[in-house]
Amino acid sequence: MLTAIAVAAALVVVAAGVWAWRLRGRLAATERRLRGAAGELEALQYAFSRFAPREVVDDIIAQGVSGRSATKDVTIVFADLHAFTALAEQLDPERLVGLLNGYFAAMERAIAEHRGHVAKFIGDGILAVFGALEPNPWQTNDALHAALAMRAALATYNRRLEADGLPTLRVGIGIHRGPVVTGVLGGTALVEYGVLGRAVNVAARVERLTRLHDADILVTEVVRDHADRRFRLRALPATTVKGLAEPLATFAVEGFDPGGAGTSEAVGSVA
């Protein structure tokens, strides 16, 4: 009798153990599902928010389109490779595309890390915007830090190219700040969230001046006025550019002194 009770008790214990084990598994599965769902959610939000402001994404999710447009004060970074046509002629297409993609990835990372977003790749050029996707009172400083990060990233990338026996790259970066119209642009087949306005053209013109002044990063006066005084800037002669009535004053960005005094004298050195 006792043996039977003991066996029954043992069976109950084993059954309870198996049951508990299975429940534990179910709990773990629930946890995994929660984590998976949350991960997907984050990934989706992250992916969308890289292309357009959230309200535009909401419109697109809800209605498939967005007619929302706005005028915003943004800081524009325009980057272009120097002597790219000659480079393109030297390399076979596969190597050229690989080289360009590596460059774009490094630049895009530098821009995103400083809260900018790439609005467009134009051939070998990059149009990046700061302050368009979300309000950003520090957009000009962010753009300048991004430009310095792009300079550093390009130096690293060039070392890799050199080691691989490939030609190195030189970039010109123009930065300007001003009002632009933002919105979803395009027809039925292809749409993009873009920016339009004179400020975009000015940034492109400033980039062209990098060749003339032999400087890799140039900014306009309005950018200098909004920038942290710890940026080291060097004034350059005002130059007439296409499309602008007045000569355009620009400043070469030499670096940033985190521990700098940040006084007006530091800014004064550029004039």
Place this chain on the structure above:
Amino acid sequence: MALADATTATEWGDWLPESPVPPALAAEVRRNMGVVPGWTRRLAPVPWVVRACSRLAKNVTAYAPLELLHPIVLVVSRDNSCRYCFGVQRTLMKTMGYADDYLDRLERDVELRELAPAQRAALDFARRLSRADPRPGARDLAQLAAAGYSRAAIAEIAYAAAAASVINRISTMVALPTDAMIARLDHPLTRLVRPLIARMLRPRRAKPLAAPPTDDGPCGAVVAALGDSPAAAAVRETIDAALASPVLPRRTKLLMMAVVARALGCGRSEAEARAMLATEGLDGAAVDDVLAHLGSPRLDAREALLVPFARESVRYRNGDIQARTRALHDALGVEAAIEAVGIASLANGVCRLSVLLDAC
């Protein structure tokens, strides 16, 4: 960064150590929440942060429709991509009897379009308040009033969204791991007692305060805008405890609050922080410098870390903000990191809540 990189870079690891919880603090949390959640042990080194979380999570309201409170927290947590809060809130709502299908649709915003206009208006307002992109204003409050909500109910709807924004930030920045207690709610055995748990979880109407806080003290106008709602007491106590805490200097905390106000375009909160900073000996020009560039030679080494951190707390990607919080922890220690997270999160909540002043 490729999408795959972005998600794998999300550090949601278990890095904040657990600490012993003083019995009085545990008892207070239990009084507020009915249980002592796992995060209590992680945030315990800075008791006011624990108290803030338990008070704000309780969502005490006297006027807002009770059926709105949980959906507001879900919608805001989803919008903030707060993995912890979103998971907890979804599980709680499921336990309370919300159907999976309803929750799925609410997550995908489908339900928002199918809700009654007044409910939709409230949830949409909560989401926009949380996003603050830009901050809602008097017009938004007028729309809620037109949808049938009283001034007091609108204040509490704003409070619920702001409180969720605070808790989302704290949970995300310190990367709270999934709470075993929450996972157990989905346990088959627990399902047997779900009706009882659901009863416990259901929001209850609280009584209005007999003596509402006046507009004295830090952020007094925002607190007073909550009127005699019990939420006013929760906000008042939280702000006072945050500023009184000895872990970080008051000046540092006010600078962080001013930076958050600047990032959110909240002129009132910035002006108030500036006024308080003046009493701490920091003149207007110095504050201008800090707010314009998030740095100044007049900042000490700790402030030079915390001022930019405050800015990052406003609009963030989970992986980035968690890496920054971890770096703060490594540089300043656990107490300073938790207090910095608490202050930045609270400042985000107060600035969002200050929308109520636009209607005053």
